[in-house]
Amino acid sequence: MDQLLKAQDVVSYIGPYTILHGVSLEVGHGEAVAILGRNGAGKTTFLKTVMGLVKTRSGILELDGKSVTGMEPHLIQRMGIGYVPEDYGIFDLLTVEENFRIAMWKEDKETLERRDYVLDLFPDLKLAYKRFARNLSGGQRQMLSIGRALVNDNKILLVDEPSKGLAPVIIESLAQALIEIRSHTTVLLVEQNFALACAVGQRFYIINEGRTVESGLMEDLVKDKELQALHLGI
Ligand SMILES: Nc1ncnc2c1ncn2[C@@H]1O[C@H](COP(=O)(O)OP(=O)(O)OP(=O)(O)O)[C@@H](O)[C@H]1O
Numbered sequence: 001m002d003q004l005l006k007a008q009d010v011v012s013y014i015g016p017y018t019i020l021h022g023v024s025l026e027v028g029h030g031e032a033v034a035i036l037g038r039n040g041a042g043k044t045t046f047l048k049t050v051m052g053l054v055k056t057r058s059g060i061l062e063l064d065g066k067s068v069t070g071m072e073p074h075l076i077q078r079m080g081i082g083y084v085p086e087d088y089g090i091f092d093l094l095t096v097e098e099n100f101r102i103a104m105w106k107e108d109k110e111t112l113e114r115r116d117y118v119l120d121l122f123p124d125l126k127l128a129y130k131r132f133a134r135n136l137s138g139g140q141r142q143m144l145s146i147g148r149a150l151v152n153d154n155k156i157l158l159v160d161e162p163s164k165g166l167a168p169v170i171i172e173s174l175a176q177a178l179i180e181i182r183s184h185t186t187v188l189l190v191e192q193n194f195a196l197a198c199a200v201g202q203r204f205y206i207i208n209e210g211r212t213v214e215s216g217l218m219e220d221l222v223k224d225k226e227l228q229a230l231h232l233g234i
């Protein structure tokens with residue numbers, strides 16, 4: 001397979017604590033892959049390690065065949081990774097428009113076209129374009145957070161638990177948006193909401209206690225109740 005993101009035996013640490021003890025996964029160009037695992041398994045830490053926010057002790061991290069291990073976060077981001085963190089990472093005291101403008105690497109024609117695409121994808125954001133981000137609902141904030149990552153010419157989108165704290169009807173519309181997004185963008189989705197992970201992910205990895213313990217096709221995991229019970233508590 002043509003690999004876009006590759007992690008091999010990644011060990012990473014925060015201060016004196018080793019958090020990841022060996023995460024290996026691969027995401028091919030154009031794929032949508034889900035990372036699953038219980039609370040505290042290391043899913044968020046893995047995404048932060050990819051972004052350079054958590055330090056790698058050993059192992060390989062590559063984007064499009066280029067090592068990103070040890071690089072500064074702002075440079076990793078510019079290699080083409082759109083990161084949607086768990087807590088949105090948007091500016092509450094800026095308007096939706098300003099949040100988009102500050103996220104843009106350039107304000108060229110292509111970027112403005114991508115912004116218009118995002119506003120079509122999330123019509124709520126178009127209606128709230130001049131409003132402060134702090135006045136948006138949780139779902140709208142999640143949309144803005146994803147939208148910010150989509151305005152740039154990214155190779156891959158990393159999304160951390162987008163369903164967290166949102167009502168089922170909003171999660172359903174997020175799923176539809178992510179399915180649309182995956183038709184043109186490679187997606188790596190961390191998600192504990194099994195229905196959302198299944199709807200979006202074509203393949204999966206399960207992380208447990210900082211290690212990759214299982215991987216496969218999502219359609220196989222859906223059928224495998226034993227594996228779900230073992231690692232996901234479903
Ligand atoms: N700053 C930190 N200092 C020490 N330990 C941390 C720190 N951040 C995370 N950890 C620990 O690392 C482990 C993995 O945390 P992480 O947030 O990556 O899990 P997660 O899989 O994203 O969980 P959740 O599903 O709850 O979001 C946990 O045991 C957590 O307590």
Ligand SMILES: [Mg+2]
Nearest residue numbers: 043044086161
């Ligand atoms: Mg997390």
